[in-house]
Amino acid sequence: DAKTTQPTSMDCAEGRAANLPCNHSTISGNEYVYWYRQIHSQGPQYIIHGLKNNETNEMASLIITEDRKSSTLILPHATLRDTAVYYCIGEDSNYQLIWGAGTKLIIKP
């Protein structure tokens, strides 16, 4: 079973920040949270991952709550090319990624 829960779908206006929430109340203290996205008909693409601290890279920012029960992925200036399914993923003790169904993000012009 997936260790994370996400909304099924979300919309965001082009040029605005897209904030994708994820609940992961059952992950343990040493398990990372990963975000991948999958554009239609392509393989998944790594975005970012984190443990306790907030993280930022050239693609996105990851905000993790202090209790680690939830996190938010932020795409600061969404473009039409960011339309994809976004997966918030937990891992098991063998570093295996536990995938759920993800959030379908639609960026609207």
Add this chain to the structure above:
Amino acid sequence: EAGVAQSPRYKIIEKRQSVAFWCNPISGHATLYWYQQILGQGPKLLIQFQNNGVVDDSQLPKDRFSAERLKGVDSTLKIQPAKLEDSAVYLCASSLSRSYEQYFGPGTRLTVT
């Protein structure tokens, strides 16, 4: 840097036939994964290799699926015989090692009729 290569991109077979998929990971990546992704779902790990050894194949239906990674580089995944429920996209991914970010190929879309 070349990405993960997979072939074929599409395959249509009848049930009870056999099929094989090929994956060439990114050069230098020790860990290779095969995933099955059914429409509308997230990927499900079938098997993980570390170099040419199997790390995890707990979700591989071993009565019909097999995989190998000879010489720790390319890998093949075989289904024999195929069932209707095997219709899915089969994704190959590689990473430098376990716990590192995974790089995915474009996948092979299998349709079993």
